[in-house]
Amino acid sequence: MRFKGLDLNLLVALDALMTERNLTAAARSINLSQPAMSAAVARLRTYFRDELFMMAGRELVPTPRAEGLAASVREALLHIQLSVISGQPFDPAQSERRFRVILSDYVTLVFIEKVVERVAREAPGVGFEFMQIAEDFEELLQRGDVDFLIMPEPFMSKHPRAELFDDVFVCVACEGNGRISESFSFDQYMSMGHVVVKFGCSLKPAADDWYLRERGYSRRVEVVVQSFSMIPAMLSGTARIGTMPLRLAQHWAKTTPLRILDLPLPIPTLTEAVQWPMLHNTDPASLWMRQTLLQEAARMAPFKQAFPALARQSVCLESTAA
Known part of the structure; x- marks a missing residue:
């Protein structure tokens, strides 16, 4: 034609x-x-x-x-x-759609596995292809080469989005780390050796590193890893500490001798969101998966209810910093 x-x-x-x-x-x-x-x-x-x-x-x-x-x-x-x-109604139970999703190991461990379990029950023919967060994620969204992107909301582009769940950063150490005192202070935090996360080939800093750099602070970095999930293994048997999201720390604490402490830094609450290509806005399959993601996220206790002590501390620290 x-x-x-x-x-x-x-x-x-x-x-x-x-x-x-x-x-x-x-x-x-x-x-x-x-x-x-x-x-x-x-x-x-x-x-x-x-x-x-x-x-x-x-x-x-x-x-x-x-x-x-x-x-x-x-x-x-x-x-x-x-x-x-694709103007036909979407039937999840009969569909063999494969969703391509960009997400981190953090989201995989604390959230997406519940989604996969539910989809396996309700839509056994539907599959997933999970991809690491790449430098060109915005281009992939623009081209429609991926169905969803799940990452912290501030880093997202112009495409439609919806909030999923929140979290807060905490300090973690090996359970046998004798250098940690009961009143863990900012000075003590800064004096210790750190395991820090830097993302991708460009080594983008995590929220804690960005926060400290913006205020002119420099830590003693002893180990650099590619993801938050690598931190616990690098702390075992050492006097080092790390900074990571609480939900992920609690996940690893089930199988790793990990001590979780309040973070003496007023880092804002972390909000994970889902984003999809603008052209998929009315796609019935995308709408169904969005609804599934949002419903499963709603089952997670909001941060202020799940971790009230840390929520109060976060507000207090933010007020002090202001």
């Missing part, structure tokens, strides 16, 4: 090429032969009067023109898929 001189099938080919960055893989993904895909590339180049892709070894490198077209093409195809092709 042509629209103003453009064969709309070529947009499917262009989207596959932008996704795969390889001619053979792109052809396979849309059930075309390699010669047919090569012909599609030639026609795309003729229509847009641009090379669109250059070869770098076996990889296709898009030109600026192709990069500029990518988001609009993907948006148009997603709109057709969700609004025209």
Whole structure:
């Protein structure tokens, strides 16, 4: 079918090429032969009067023109898929939908396993693909390459979102750490060796590190790990301490000799939220999964009810800092 001189099938080919960055893989993904895909590339180049892709070894490198077209093409195809092709009512019990979700190990351990258990009962054909939080998560959302992103709300982009649950940061130490006193002070916290988290290849600091740096404080960092879940193992048999979310600390304390202490820093309460691509806003499958996520999050006790002593301390510390 042509629209103003453009064969709309070529947009499917262009989207596959932008996704795969390889001619053979792109052809396979849309059930075309390699010669047919090569012909599609030639026609795309003729229509847009641009090379669109250059070869770098076996990889296709898009030109600026192709990069500029990518988001609009993907948006148009997603709109057709969700609004025209997938207009059928969504039946979870019969569906074989696979949801791609970006999330942290923290969310996996304290929340998402309950969601997976429920979905296995109510929609046994539905599957999940869980992905680590990557630097390009906003691009993945924009392209509709993922269904959901779960992470702290302040780091999210313009796409629709909803709050899931809250948490608070605490200090953790090995249960046998003899350097911890009953009245754990800020000075003592700063004087001890720390296990800290830095995320991704860019080594983004966690909330505690960011808070201290903003105020000109510097800790003695002895171990750097990639996630909060790695902290407990690095504390065992040492005099080091770490900082992590309370719900996760309680999870590890069930199987690890871990001591949990009030954090002598007024770090704001952590709010985890779920975000989805704007184009999925009315997708029946996305709506069902959103409802499931929110219902399971509602079953978790709110922070101020589950941990009243720490909640009062957090408010007190925030007032002092102000």
